[in-house]
Amino acid sequence: MLRAKSFSVLPGFNLALGYTLLYLSIIVLIPLAAVFVKASEFSLAEFWAVVTADRVVASYKLSFGASLLAAIINMVFGLMLAWALVRYTFPGKKIVDALVDLPFALPTAVAGIALTALYAKNGWLGQFIEGELGIKVAFAPLGILIALVFIGLPFVVRTVQPILEDLETELEEAAASLGANRWQTFRHVVLPILLPALLTGFALAFARAVGEYGSVIFIAGNIPMVSEITPLMIITKLEQYDYTGATAIAVVMLIFSFIMLLAINGLQAWTAKRTGRDR
Amino acid sequence: MGTIAVPTVSTAGASRQTKFENNRATREPVWVKRLVLGLSLSFFACFLLMPLIAVFVEALRKGVDVYWQALIDPDALSAIKLTFIAAFISVPLNLIFGVSAAWAIAKFEFRGKQLLITFIDLPFSVSPVIVGLMYVLVFGVNGWFGGLLQAWDLKIIFAIPGIVLATVFVTFPFVARELIPLMQAQGKEEEEAAIVLGANGWQTFWYVTLPNVKWGLIYGVILCNARAMGEFGAVSVVSGHIRGLTNTMPLHVEILYNEYNFAAAFAVASLLALLALVTLAIKTWVEHRAQVATSGH
DSSP, X not given: OOOOOOOOOOOOHHHHHHHHHHHHIIIIIHHHHHHHHHHTTSOHHHHHHHHTOHHHHHHHHHHHHHHHHHHHHHHHHHHHHHHHHHHOOOTTHHHHHHHTTHHHHSOHHHHHHHXXXXXXXXXXTHIIIIIXXXXXXXXXXXXXXXXXXXXXXXXXXXXXXXXXXXXXXXXXXXXXXXXXXXXXXXXXXXXXXXXXXXXXXXXXHHHHHHHOOHHHXXXXXXXXXXXXXXXXXXXXXXXXXXXXXHHHHHHHHHHHHHHHHHHHHHHXXXXXXXXXXXX | OOOOOSOOOOOSOSTTHHHHHHOGGGOOOHHHHHHHXXXXXXXXXXXXXXXXXXXXXXXXTTHHHHHXXXXXXXXXHHHHHHHHHHHHHHHHHHHHXXXXXXXXXXXXXXXXXXXHHHHXXXXXXXXXXXXXXXXXXXXXXXXXXXXXXXXXXXXXXXXXXXXXXXXXXXXXXXXXXXXXXHHHHHOSHHHHHHHHTTOOHHHHIIXXXXXXXXXXXXXXXXXXXXXXXXXXXXXHHHHOOOTXXXXXXXXXXXXXXXXXXXXXXXXXXXXXXXXXXXXXXXXXXXXXXXXXXXXXX
């Protein structure tokens, strides 16, 4: 079918679209292009040398590893929390529901110092974990994981929760009447429906965690080769006025971000298809 | 529609949960329920509730006097002022953008619409540190417009305009992504009726479209504002950390913290935490109102 550009009686199309494109270009597209133009100034060999330096590679391993692990933890506990919020009644539920979005609203620097205070050796939780169990959390890679779990939690809960709310009970009733036990129903009926949303939440939390800076630097300790995240490497290069080096690492991160953005778009399309929700 | 999750106004019913617990088919054994509740709420306490409480406890650890002194310190006051300036400029800019983008995307058909929506989401997937770097590359001394700016004696990087620009970037999609799905869902029949009845474009927008999307709009604006006031990474790169001049509240928190002045750092942080709580309260209220509005019809 040939879709003609439909005539509309509504005014303001040129103005609205023109302004949108202008503003988008000035604020987002031109500055982003600057990164790639700057990166094209040096040769492939130079670029490769910067982005595969030992200290930088160590930071990739840490950033991507910790982000992946944090996203997995969030997927498990985020699902449980979403389940509890949709299916159970318990005192203080409304407050818990509202506070799930705290990582979206609380400035990352505040989250960083608060988590550090909590998990440092003399903190409320740190005195048990580090004092009694001897596991160092703050100023170690584990601290980075804690900060990234904090940052990513709402992504999983808020993508799974609406799907769980829309889920009709008929499916579970049918499964039960056919003799499935509760675990089988969950595993074979509920989980497949939730899976796309769960993976979307996972991808969102992962993508956000890799780029996260504010909440991590306070708790990380920032020891070279041990607890330096990739965004910190960019900052370090900038502080040394090594703009080309900073740009090279930024390009690696941006390419990753674009891939994640495409993956997330795909996952969301899958979620919409699987659940019939048109979001 | 491809969008990245920031919470959207949820209209799903909240009164259904007892239904699950009374229905044998959707009810778990008591021990499972206790286990899930126990694990998820402990997780919630360790990662969300306790850090929040810790901010206020640490802030008041050395007494109300120290707390108050930290807040009325001239550097703190100037940081608070700059934070408000950055938010007051960036939120309206992104509000106007969000409305115009949503009008174009939701009310008209054109090629490349999906690509435009993806581009609007882009700022959410860029690391804040890279945002700062971008603007340094464009407006810094050695950047694209560095020479030009120097010739005109203008300073963007390590000055207030840079902070505002970085804030605009990181809060760019908030209003647009809230309004686009909402206005798409509402269609354009009402607006078309208004135009046919003789209203002009602005009247149509003001009296027909705006009342329909006001809750989504408020929702987007408060989240945009919270991020604008709290942004750290991007602003940190372009600010230059000049005390009393180019420090926002989150940067002031960092400086105090790195000077081991923990009580003062947490005192300023507690203001930001309060802002977060107010944001969440308004957000919850807006969600409630949006729910009432949709179920009222």
